[in-house]
Amino acid sequence: VPVALVDCNNFYASCERVFNPALAGRPVIVLSNNDGCVVARSNEAKTLGLAMGVPLFRIRDRVARHDIAVFSSNYTLYGDLSARVMDVLAQAAPCEIYSIDEAFLDLRGVADRAAFGRALQQTVARWTGIPVSVGVGATKTLAKVANSLAKHSTRAAGVLDLTDSPYLDEALARVPVAEVWGVGRSWTRLLEGAGIRTALALREASLTWVRRHMGVVGHRLVYELRGVSCLPLEFAPRPRQTVTCARSFGRAVTDRAELGEAVAEYVARAGVKLRREGLVAGALTVWIETGRHDASAEHTVWSASRALEAATADTRALTRAAVASLWPLVRPGLRYRKAGVLLGELSCASEAQSGLYDARDHARDARVQAAVDDVNTRWGRGTLRLGAAGLTQAWQAWRARAEHCSPRYTTCWDELPLVRAG
DNA sequence: TCTGGGGTCCTAGGACCC
DNA sequence: TCTGGGGTCCTAGGACCC
Secondary structure (H helix, E strand, C coil): CCEEEEEECCHHHHHHHHCCHHHCCCCEEEECHHHCEEEEECHHHHHCCCCCCCEHHHCHHHHHHCCCEEECCCHHHHHHHHHHHHHHHHHHCCEEEEECCEEEEECCCCCCHHHHHHHHHHHHHHHHCCCEEEEEECCHHHHHHHHHHHHHCCCCCCEEECCCCCCHHHHHHCCEHHHCCCCCHHHHHHHHHCCCCEHHHHHCCCHHHHHHHHHHHHHHHHHHHCCCCCCCCCCCCCCCCCEEEEEEEEEEECCHHHHHHHHHHHHHHHHHHHHHCCEEEEEEEEEEEECCCCCCCCCCEEEEEEEEEEEECCHHHHHHHHHHHHHHHCCCCCCEEEEEEEEECCEEHHHCCCCCCCCCCHHHHHHHHHHHHHHHHHHCCCCCCCHHHCCCHHHCCCCCCCCCCCCCCCCCHHHCCCCCCC
16 A cells, blocks of 8 residues: 655744744754754755754854754654644545654545645645655555655655656666665665665665565565565554663763762653553663763763563552662762663553552552642642752752753643734 | 654564473 | 483563664
8 A cells, every 4th residue: 555654844943943943944953861962953054964863062053053942852742743744644534653753644545645745735735834844655664765855856846746657667777775775874884885785786686685684674674675564554553662861961970879860860750751651660770871971081881671570550669679779889080971761561550460468559659640640730840749859959060951942832721822903 | 852653463482381 | 320302481682663
């Protein structure tokens, strides 16, 4: 069946523009957490040659020279605008939400797929303010190829249907192998070393060679390029396997107590995510690491995992386990730059088993936890928190920087955009 | 002084089972 | 002296995605 990939153009940068029309035509960049490096660029910023992933401190001069608008990432805003876009798409066709800014649509039965794509593009723009591109192909991988060509061709204007197209081979020949969905850095090196430089060449490659060097994943990829679907549309989200929360620190942290506060806060965040999805965790991993780019010391990660006595989503129980795992990892004198928490062995809270010797009153624990979540939803994250997560939030050195954050225009009463008339 | 975070799947090897 | 076949589960590491 024909599959469409709908992809939001420069999504985070486009989100920043929706409620800030003064940004139209101006180069916009969005930074990673901790304001570390560039994770999204408007077309104007791309034209200026600002690379994806480049650290902010290396481009300060260009930011000033070209009056580039700089934003910290505002996932509250992006998540809400993403949901709006996905709502529009889901009204148009059966829809698999693939990521925050992409969805696959099942175009079975659509007669004029290009016209469908253009109409969808207009509707999404009018209803949400977000520009999208639409690529159509016989498989997901071919839809991805069509989408990337649609974005870069002025003639296509963001919509391209390659299903049954006489130009398919020509199109594939124009796509460097590195840009094929599923081909990353390591496989690019491998393929180019073997003389396979384009999507077309990969499609024609020897299956035994591919199988030997790229395993079953590569094998599927070649099939997908040949128009044989190996990655079916999935309209129901698969149950998740893990929940993580990890953050780089605002600056290096050496103090054990501060590491403890950070880990406790990350546990609390992960706990919220867990409960929101009705899950409990059976295992927990904590890790701390030194700087990746620290010249004076090697980058090292220390981690500790443990099974929980009974699967739980209770922040108090999770925090106890996390802190107990953390202490033995900490070495005095080291400069830590990041910590994280991973919850695993997830299962549905409704089906969870309690521990054999577990005498806790779980119903009561759950009511306490629900009350805490309610307060924090109403009054803001961290209004009620464990002492372990620290008492002096504002001055904690480990907190990540976010110095260029836009308002949460659509999800917070105090930050609604104001419109003045007359 | 400053370089992100959150995921999935596959593979190989070892321990263990009958 | 001879030493199979078929399987599961776990873990660590590597690949990829956005």
